[in-house]
Amino acid sequence: MSPTAPDLIRAEFDLCRQIPSLMDLRTAVRGNDWDTVEAYFDFLDDEEERAVAAHLVSDDLSSSERFLERAVADHGSPLARTLLAARYINVGWAIRSSYTAEHVSREQFQEFHAWLRRAERLLIGVCADEPAYALAWMYRLTTARGLELGASEVRRRYDRLAEHHPHHIQAQLLLLQQLCPKWGGRWEDTFGFARECMAAAPAGSHAGRLVAQAHLERWLDDSDDGPGDYLRATEVRDDILAAADRSVRHPGYRPGFHWVGDHNDFAGALSLGGHYREAAPYFRTLGDKATEYPWGYWGDQEVQFLKHRRRAMAKG
Structure with missing residues (x-):
């Protein structure tokens, strides 16, 4: 059947099927192969593509948390710390849920903020070591929004990223969310x-x-x-x-x-x-x-x- 046939009966949401080269990254994470993960990110010279690859590791692969914690303990590289922070953000956001604030319990918010603070500590360290590290600044937009640090702080972080990467679409999409009325904009x-x-x-x-x-x-x-x-x-x-x-x-x-x-x-x-x-x-x-x-x-x-x-x- 042609993929554009009018009677298409399913939709493909799997990121690796949409972008086949990402399958190598998924396989490496599932195989606890940090050297291959690092090599994959080094191969990508486009920061926007690195953002998509990071999303796969942190969001698509729920088993990645322990693997990334070991990678941080063994290597401590900016990439390892950033990917682990991204995983912590996703764990926290899953606890918070996608519901509006009035439908999120106090206990959920406490756990949510605890995970984001863990991520923030890692990301602050990365940005201190590597001030132009786009992935870390990108995830700091999400932690700032989730920790309710305010639009001016989110914008400050975006501006730091944009100094080196002015057209970073994933960062722009994140700031756009902050500017919507649902987040006080x-x-x-x-x-x-x-x-x-x-x-x-x-x-x-x-x-x-x-x-x-x-x-x-x-x-x-x-x-x-x-x-x-x-x-x-x-x-x-x-x-x-x-x-x-x-x-x-x-x-x-x-x-x-x-x-x-x-x-x-x-x-x-x-x-x-x-x-x-x-x-x-x-x-x-x-x-x-x-x-x-x-x-x-x-x-x-x-x-x-x-x-x-x-x-x-x-x-x-």
């Missing part, structure tokens, strides 16, 4: 930051997805009682399409490890607004490759991806 700042990053980045960069995510967050904020109409507006659709023209639809676009997330954000922002014809090219590029968000915002993520993909392919 304002929509003017959310959209302003997204547009600022897109304008500053080279044409064909990943930064256009920041605009798509800002619109998705705005839609979600209006959708407490069910999916709202925000994304249906013509001006919102046109803004998303203009961002895509500047990024994934630009001739200079270079997919890298982020291409699946890029296209899912645009496919989601358009199809969730009922703009199925416009969403079709992104689904066609994706085939069966899906991401948890935005499809997990409402109901089962696989069901949502397949439903919207089917409707889009029928229109486009």
Whole structure:
């Protein structure tokens, strides 16, 4: 069956199936092979791709915690300490859950903050030793948000990273979350930051997805009682399409490890607004490759991806 067939009956969320070279990294972690893990990260000269690889180790592989603790004890390298901190962050966030604060118990918050503080101590040490170490600064954006250190502190940390890596898409996505009202921000700042990053980045960069995510967050904020109409507006659709023209639809676009997330954000922002014809090219590029968000915002993520993909392919 062609991966773009209209009757596709499953969605592929496994990061290693989306980016096959990551399978070598997964195998190394499962085999407790630190030398191969370190060599894999050394091979990646793109900080944005290193961020995706770190996500696999810390989030996708729940067995990695003890392995990383041994790697820190044996080697103590910036990479080992950062990956262990990332794992601690994921453990803590799983305890907190994705629910809004009023649905999280005091005990959950205490455990959550304890894990983040453990991560923060490791990351502070890495940043002191290696001030330009992008991975550590990126994860310090998450610890600052989770420990409720405030938007100014998160922005300070982002600015330190951006001094050396000005177009780091994963860090930009994290700061975008902090700027949303659900974390105490304002929509003017959310959209302003997204547009600022897109304008500053080279044409064909990943930064256009920041605009798509800002619109998705705005839609979600209006959708407490069910999916709202925000994304249906013509001006919102046109803004998303203009961002895509500047990024994934630009001739200079270079997919890298982020291409699946890029296209899912645009496919989601358009199809969730009922703009199925416009969403079709992104689904066609994706085939069966899906991401948890935005499809997990409402109901089962696989069901949502397949439903919207089917409707889009029928229109486009």
